[in-house]
Amino acid sequence: MxxxxxxxxxxxxxxxxxxxxxxxVVRKQLYMLPMTVGHYVxxxxxxxxIKNLIKVEKKKDIPVGYYACGIHWYRCLKCGHQAxxxxxxxxxxxxxxxxxxxxxxxxxxxxxxxxDRH
Numbered sequence: 001m002x003x004x005x006x007x008x009x010x011x012x013x014x015x016x017x018x019x020x021x022x023x024x025v026v027r028k029q030l031y032m033l034p035m036t037v038g039h040y041v042x043x044x045x046x047x048x049x050i051k052n053l054i055k056v057e058k059k060k061d062i063p064v065g066y067y068a069c070g071i072h073w074y075r076c077l078k079c080g081h082q083a084x085x086x087x088x089x090x091x092x093x094x095x096x097x098x099x100x101x102x103x104x105x106x107x108x109x110x111x112x113x114x115x116d117r118h
Contacts, residue, residue, distance in 0.1 A: 013072070013074075013083075013085050013101075013103070014072075014074060016074075016076035016078065016079060016081050016083075017081065017083065017105060018076065018079050018081040019076060019078050019079045019081070021076055021077070021078040021079070023074035023075055023076045023077070023081075023083070024074065024075055024076075024077055025072055025073070025074060026073040026074065026075045026082075027071075027072075027073040027113060028070070028071065028072055028073075029055065029070075029071045029113075029116070030055075030056050030057070030058070030059065030068060030069075030070055030071075031053035031054055031055055031056060031068065031069040031070075031071065032053075032054040032056050032061070032062045032063075032066055032067070032068055032069075033052060033053065033054075033066065033067040033068065033069055033088070034052055034054070034066075035066065035067045036065045036066055036067070037065045037090065040067060040090075040099060042100060044102060046104050046108035046109050046112075047108075049069065049086060049109070049112075050109070050112045053069060053112075055116060056068075059091045062091055067088060067089065067090050067099065068088075068089055068090070068091050068096075069086055069087065069088050069089075070086075070087040070089070071084060071085070071086055071087075071109075071113070072084070072085040072087075073109075073113055081105070082105070082107070082110070083103055083104070083105045084103070084104045084105075084108070084109040084110070084113065085101065085102070085103055086101065086102045086103075086104070086109075087100075087101050088100045088101070088102075
C-alpha cells in the first residue's frame with residue numbers, strides 16, 4: 001500500500017505520500033542558484049541548497065545564464081505530513097528549462113524556510 005501511495009504522489013506533487021489527500025501550499029518562493037549555463041552540477045543533499053540559495057522576488061531578478069530554484073512547501077491537512085519540492089530550472093526567455101526536481105519529506109528544509117520567511 002505504501003508503494004502505491006508513493007507512486008500516486010509522484011504524479012501529483014500536491015498529493016500526500018502518506019495518506020494521498022491533496023496537500024495545501026504553505027509557501028512558494030523563488031531562489032537563484034550560483035551556477036551558470038554549462039556548469040550545472042546536480043546536488044541531492046538539502047544542505048547544499050540551504051547554503052547556496054539566494055532569495056529573489058521575480059525571475060527578471062535572476063541574471064542571464066544563472067539557474068533558478070522554485071520551492072513549494074506543502075502540508076497535508078488530513079495527516080499533517082509535510083513535503084518540500086525543489087524545481088531546478090534555467091530561465092530562458094519566457095520559459096523554464098527544467099533540470100531536476102527534488103522532494104524533501106523529512107524536515108530537511110523546514111528550518112531554512114522558516115528562517116527565510118522575512
